[in-house]
Amino acid sequence: RFAALTAKPLTAPQIQELLTPDTTLLEYALGDERSYLWAVSHTQVKSYVLPGRKKIEGLARQVYRLMTARQTIEGETPERRALRIRQADQEYYPKAAALSQILLGQVADQIGNQRLIIVAEGALQYLPFAALPDPMVGGRRSVVGKVTNPNRQPATDHRPPLIANHEIINLPSASALSVLRKFNPGQNGEMNSIAVLADPVFDKDDARFSAGIQAANLQTVAAGQTERGFDLSDENLKLPRLKATGDEAKEIRRANGSGKFLLKKGFEVNRALLEGRELDAYQIVHIATHGLWDSNHPELSMIALSRFDQQGKGLSGFLHLNDIYNLKMKKQLVVLSACQSALGQDIRGEGMVALTRGFMYAGAARVIASLWKVEEDATVGLMKDFYQNLLHDKKTVAASLQQAQIAAWRKHPDKAPYSWAAFVLQGEYR
Numbered sequence: 001r002f003a004a005l006t007a008k009p010l011t012a013p014q015i016q017e018l019l020t021p022d023t024t025l026l027e028y029a030l031g032d033e034r035s036y037l038w039a040v041s042h043t044q045v046k047s048y049v050l051p052g053r054k055k056i057e058g059l060a061r062q063v064y065r066l067m068t069a070r071q072t073i074e075g076e077t078p079e080r081r082a083l084r085i086r087q088a089d090q091e092y093y094p095k096a097a098a099l100s101q102i103l104l105g106q107v108a109d110q111i112g113n114q115r116l117i118i119v120a121e122g123a124l125q126y127l128p129f130a131a132l133p134d135p136m137v138g139g140r141r142s143v144v145g146k147v148t149n150p151n152r153q154p155a156t157d158h159r160p161p162l163i164a165n166h167e168i169i170n171l172p173s174a175s176a177l178s179v180l181r182k183f184n185p186g187q188n189g190e191m192n193s194i195a196v197l198a199d200p201v202f203d204k205d206d207a208r209f210s211a212g213i214q215a216a217n218l219q220t221v222a223a224g225q226t227e228r229g230f231d232l233s234d235e236n237l238k239l240p241r242l243k244a245t246g247d248e249a250k251e252i253r254r255a256n257g258s259g260k261f262l263l264k265k266g267f268e269v270n271r272a273l274l275e276g277r278e279l280d281a282y283q284i285v286h287i288a289t290h291g292l293w294d295s296n297h298p299e300l301s302m303i304a305l306s307r308f309d310q311q312g313k314g315l316s317g318f319l320h321l322n323d324i325y326n327l328k329m330k331k332q333l334v335v336l337s338a339c340q341s342a343l344g345q346d347i348r349g350e351g352m353v354a355l356t357r358g359f360m361y362a363g364a365a366r367v368i369a370s371l372w373k374v375e376e377d378a379t380v381g382l383m384k385d386f387y388q389n390l391l392h393d394k395k396t397v398a399a400s401l402q403q404a405q406i407a408a409w410r411k412h413p414d415k416a417p418y419s420w421a422a423f424v425l426q427g428e429y430r
Contacts (some may be wrong), residue, residue, distance in 0.1 A: 010175045012045045018177050023429065024111050025174060027119040028103070030056060039107045040174070041114075048106045057123040059099045064126055066092040068372045070418045092416040093133065093158050100132040100162070108135040115167040115398065115429060119174055128371055129170075130163035130405060131421035161417060163405050167398040169429040172357060180428050184330065184365040191332050191390065191397075193260035195282040196252055198245035200269040200289050200306040202317070206241060208266055209312060239304055244376035245288035248337065248383050252286060255387040270306045271316055274327060285329070286383075288337040291355075291370070292318070301355060303336065321358050330363030333397055336370070337379060356426050366397050366427035378419040382408055398429050 010018075019025060025040040028050075035050040050056065069088030073081070103124075104111070118129050136159070162168065171177055201208060249263055262282060264273060269289070279285055290304040300320060307317030336355060356367040385407050389400035401423065408420030 009173070010178060012040065014178070015040050015174045016042055016045070018174075018181070019117075020115075020430070023115040023117060024107075025117040025119065026104075026107065026111075027174060028121050028124055030122045030124070037103070037107065039110055041110070046107075046110065050102060053122065056099075056102060059095065059102070060123040060127050063092070063096050063099050063132075064123075064372075066095060067128075067131065067416050067418055067421065069416065071373050089414070089416050096131070097133045097159070100135050103129075104132070104135040104162070111166070113165050115169070116162075117169045117171055117177075117429060119171050126371060128168075128417075128421040128424055130161060130166075130168045130402075130424070131417040132162050133159040134162050134165055135159075136165075158413070160413075161409055161421075163402055163409070163421075167396075167402045167429070168425070169398055170424050170426045172426075176360070177428065180360065180365055184363065184428065191283050192256075193282045194252065194256055194284040194286060194391070195262040195264065195279050196249045196286045196288070197264045197269045197273065198249045198286075198288040199242055199265045200304060200317070201266050202239035202241065202290075202304060202307055204308060204312060206308075209308075209310075239290050242289065242376060244380050245337070248288050248380045251380065251384040252387045252391075255384070255391045257392060259391060267306050267308070267310050270309075271319060271323075274305070274319060274329075275323075277328075280328075283332040284335070285331055285333075286335040286337060291336065303355065321355060324355060324358030325361050327359075327362040329359055331365065333366045333368070334359045334364040335368045335383075337383060360427060364427065366425060368397070368401065368423055368425050370422040371424060372418075372422050374419065374422045378408075382420060382423065396430070398425055401425050 015025060019040065019042050021042045023042070025038075027038045027040070029036045029038075030053040032054075033052050035053060035056055037048040037050055039046045039048070066088045069085050073084075076084075116129070120127070120129075246265065249265070253261055253263065260282065262279075273279070287303060292302050292304055302318040302320045302323075305315075305317050305319055307315055309315060336359075356369045359367045382404050385404035386400050389395045389403050390397060393400075395403065405420045405423075409417060412419070
């Protein structure tokens, strides 16, 4: 099955059979002298020549840096941080618009308001296409595709982001969709049962330990300001408690209404839970915790679970990529509400080998994960809207994420999309 996820490329007609009339697949291949884009719809296949890898990846890295300027830098003064963010917001739109024109300008008329499946390569795999300015010229579109007065410009003088007119789905390859459907037949029905794993116990100074176990130097971190992500190269690594994930779980339960719901918190969020069979009865698994990104060995990245039991005994509290590959996780959807959970190692011929690929291999038809560290409050708000769309309004996963991100973008249309664009969807789009 691993070989099937990374090999056996399909022919163009076979790819077209996987696409509905309202869906277009965009596949990018980066080369030293020139790059290429293939646009595959239900009825046609077109190819386009793009600039070389150096230009595209250089601009993509600049855009990513500007998008993530709000991330915390240790030792930075408040004044310096404010100045850096203000400069990034000013630079973001021109850079992002230039990149959008390169990547999407030639296919703007072809893609209309279609759903877009993105198969990226290299640095483009770290880029949320949803945040790129829509390449259409002037004011020919408004949010969600309605025709507007071509002489009327938006108040911010910026075109809306791509997510305003398109559902966006990512795949490691075109053939991966065929494999997902082969191993997950029928996994596109109604989702009405969810298991939420939240607020694990990372340290012995956690307030949830009994007084006899709790250490004297109890430390707290303000909920809402904690970033869900760390670099394993940090020798002083300490995982703060993610209190806001409890609020996230409450919002999901509320959106689920009378649907089947399981909540596991604190000490219960451990490896035994994920490796056991208790989660088998649920179509959606939502994991709200820290994502740990190994910058030296990306394939060793992991998600953090409880590191102690209630008696203070240490547990194996990290779920590595190789552990995820060995899970039995045949689900309609896995949500990794953890920072940098979509990052990984780019292996030539295989694409991004990351936590998302591991869960897809383990049986998940769809995975939502993040591309950078996002503060807890922003994540809770986005997930609240997402699950309201998915569980209450019965929208598809892709449409639910699209509408949640549109709502977040509308709150701050003039700022770089740091707070809403990190989460991306991979896998089955139906």
